[in-house]
Amino acid sequence: MRVLLLATLVNAFGNGAYLTTSVLFLTTVAGLSPAMIAIGLSTGAAAGVLAMTPLGYVADRYGPKRLSILAMVVLAGAYTALLAVHSVVPFALLSCVIAVATALAKGANGALAAGAVPAAERLRMRARMRSLTNAGMGVGTLAGSGPLLLRGDTGYVVILLANALTFLVAALLLTRAPQVPPQVAPAGGPRLVALRDRPFLCFAALDGLLSSTYNDLLGLGLPLWLATGAHAPLWLISVALVINTAGCVLLQVRMASGVSGLPAAHRSALRGSLVVALSCGVLAAASGRSPWLAATLIAVAAVIHVVGEVWLSTGSWGIVFELAPPWAQGQYQGTYFAGRGLGDMIAPPLVTACVLGLHGYGWLVLALFFAAGGLLYRPVTRWAARTRPADHPALV
Structure with a gap:
């Protein structure tokens, strides 16, 4: 378990550093236009969504440890090959490779986390992984800010290569992870059982949309809102993101304790959705206020938001672990992340339309969206529970 957590931390550090400078690397070093970057990233995102479930099945069939190492x-x-990219077609192809390998890593790591610890410890393990991911991303972001101050292309290349190196270090660490044996599906059932599990597909779509949207509230919605006349200083963007990162690191493991079983998991998801809705209501209340009152309300909203985010993410993981058959953790994890991928396509235009088109009232629309979405967790998980025989055989 410690090896897997350390590999997660190292990988998150590299990703955080690269994300800080990725756009500048692609525009200045690779010479790509914003339109080329958008085309390449969108192509890769689509490939990743399509590959999630099949690669999760592969991780189950051949063992998640070796597939996770291969992905790294x-x-x-x-990422190293990005140094040779100077046009849109090679960038789109590499984006597909990166997205598919990332999909394999997510499915394999989810199955590895599920299989390397007792069932009662899975949720706590997942919470530790997310806590370290946030910590690594935060420190990596600080490390990646160096080239931004120096404004030199060499710094962007160094960060890219450092990110590639962290993948190799993570792969080396994973060689010492516990060996989770390949899983054998019951005879006579479909291979991609997750794609026939309609209740789980509904859950993955619902949770993916809600999760992607709460991620975009502070990273996309708040900056757009502040930049278009919210009468509050722009440095509140950094304040909100620091509060979010610190809250995830400090609260994630603690708030995962005591969540055991499907009823507790969907209650946690519902509670988190309602709390995120409350944070949107506080942001709506900040509209039109004096700068310092608006700043205070935005900081309060960021605190409320991270509490809701932690509850919601904890409930989501608990539902996935409870609904997935023991022999199909990889493909169910892959399907879950595919739902997140679909959410990532819908959430940005949704949030943008609300905060730019409706201004302060847009936050109230988003509050209603989270409240309504949270209320759907219970019927969806109950529907899924009714289709789950006690021994989780293949669904037909």
Whole structure:
């Protein structure tokens, strides 16, 4: 478990550093236009969504440890190959490789986390992984800010290669992770059972949309709102993001304690959705206020938001672990992340339309969206529970 957590931390550090400078690297070093970058990233995102469930099945069939190591090695090579990219077609192809390898890593790591610890410890393990991911991303972001101050292309290249190196270090660490044996599906059932599990597909779509949207509230919605006349200083963007990162690191493991079983998991998800809705209401109340009152309300909203986010994410993981058959953790994890991928396509235009088109009232619309979405967790998980025989055989 410690090896997997350390690999997660190292990988998150590299990703955080690269994300800070990725756009500048692609525009200045690779010479790509914003339109080329958008085309390449969108192509890769689509490939990743399509590959999630099949690659999760592969991780179950051949063992998640070796597939996770393979994904890390491929990612190291793909990011290094970005140095040779100077046009849209090679960038789109490499984006597909990166997205597919990332999909494999997510499914394999989810199955590895599920299989390396007792069932009662899975949720706590997942919470630790997310806590360290946030910590690593935060420190990596600080490390990646160096080239931004120096404004030199060499710094962007160094950060890219450092990110590639962290994938190799993570792969090396994972060689010492526990060996989770390949899983054998019951005879006579479909291979991609998750794609026939309609209740789980509904859950993955619902949770993916809600999760992607709460991620975009502070990273996209708040900056757009502040930049278009919210009468509050722009440095509140950094304040809100620091509060979010610190809250996830400090609260995630603590708030995962005591969440056991499907009823507790969907109650946690519902509670989180309602609290995120409350944070949107506080942001709506900040509209039109004096700068310092608006700043205070935005900081309060950021605190409320991270509490809701932690509850919601904890409930989501608990539902996935409870609904997935023991022999199909990889493909169910992959399907869950595919739902997140679909959410990532819908959430940005949704949030943008609300905060730019409706201004302060847009936050109230988003509050209603989270409240309504949270209320759907209970019927969806109850529907899923009714289709789950006690021994989780293949669904037909």
